[in-house]
Amino acid sequence: MRVLLVEDDAMIGDAIQGALKDASYAVxxxxxxxxxxxxxxxxxxxxxxxxxxxxxxxxxxxxxGIRAQGNAVPLVIITARDGLDDRLRGLDGxxxxxxxxxxxxxxxxxxxxAVLRRKGGAAGPVLTNGVVTLDxxxxxxxVRGGPPVQLSNREFALLQALLLRPGAILSxxxxxxxxxxxxxxxxxNAVEYLIHALRRKLGSxxxxxxxxxxxxxxxxx
Numbered sequence: 001m002r003v004l005l006v007e008d009d010a011m012i013g014d015a016i017q018g019a020l021k022d023a024s025y026a027v028x029x030x031x032x033x034x035x036x037x038x039x040x041x042x043x044x045x046x047x048x049x050x051x052x053x054x055x056x057x058x059x060x061x062x063x064x065g066i067r068a069q070g071n072a073v074p075l076v077i078i079t080a081r082d083g084l085d086d087r088l089r090g091l092d093g094x095x096x097x098x099x100x101x102x103x104x105x106x107x108x109x110x111x112x113x114a115v116l117r118r119k120g121g122a123a124g125p126v127l128t129n130g131v132v133t134l135d136x137x138x139x140x141x142x143v144r145g146g147p148p149v150q151l152s153n154r155e156f157a158l159l160q161a162l163l164l165r166p167g168a169i170l171s172x173x174x175x176x177x178x179x180x181x182x183x184x185x186x187x188x189n190a191v192e193y194l195i196h197a198l199r200r201k202l203g204s205x206x207x208x209x210x211x212x213x214x215x216x217x218x219x220x221x
Contacts, residue, residue: 001046001116001160002178005029006036006062007078008054012101016049016078019105024139024153024160026181033057037065044177045073047112052079052090060093067094074119076111078103113137120164129166129220132206134159141202149201154179158194159217162207167219169210191215 003020007013008031020027028043030036033054040048048066052059063075077090082100090098096115099108113136117125127134134141139156140148151159161170161178175191187193195207195215208216 001157001164002026002028002044002181003112004036004039004043004045004048006031006033006048006054006059007051008032009051016105016108019109021181022153023109024157026157026177026179026184028182031055033059033062036062040066040071040073041069046178047116048073048075049078049108049112050075050095052077052081052086060089063090063093063095074115076108076115078108127160127163129163129217131218132159132163132202134163136160143202143206151198151201155194155198155201158191159198159207162215162217166217169214169216171214174214 003025005013005016005020005027007016007029013029013031017027017029028039030039033056036050036054037057050059050062054062059077059079063077066073066075074096075094076097076099077095078099078101079086080101087098096119097111099111125135125137127136132141132143134156138148139151139153141151141159142148157179158175161175172191176186180186198207206217208218210216
């Protein structure tokens, strides 16, 4: 999944970016409000983490601009402003959750998963199409109730992208967008390599190739 991190504090931003990458997210990081709005106007993201005390344009103004554009991207506010009025303005302004600094990264990751589940219309903690099941917490997959198989971060990110839209064909560029952030080197056969690794672990019929178009998992059974 691709996340836009909007945070002007270098130390905090670096820590969050590193933790998100460890959790298999593709992360792009911007440090001011105007850049955040320009980036969101040109790039799809699965979730935004938004600080409020930003240079150029305050985070609440950024939030207002995002929603005014009709952009329904899931958004979690991360801020040191912990007053009731601040929380109300953030949530009533269109944020999906509000996390006060300092926070434990494990809690932020859990809140992100919860927001993404709700936006995806799922109540349960795992993703499944009825054939393969993926646990976002452990990064383990299992096929038809079989034993769990541990996936690497990028194997997990690719299978997660497909399971979020079972039945939809995702192109190479769409999959790369969900696996790699800005500045990460992407080898020409990276997607094929990851799919080969997933098929070896989970079975050859789990991910289907539509020649010349992309890859998919079957619709929910």
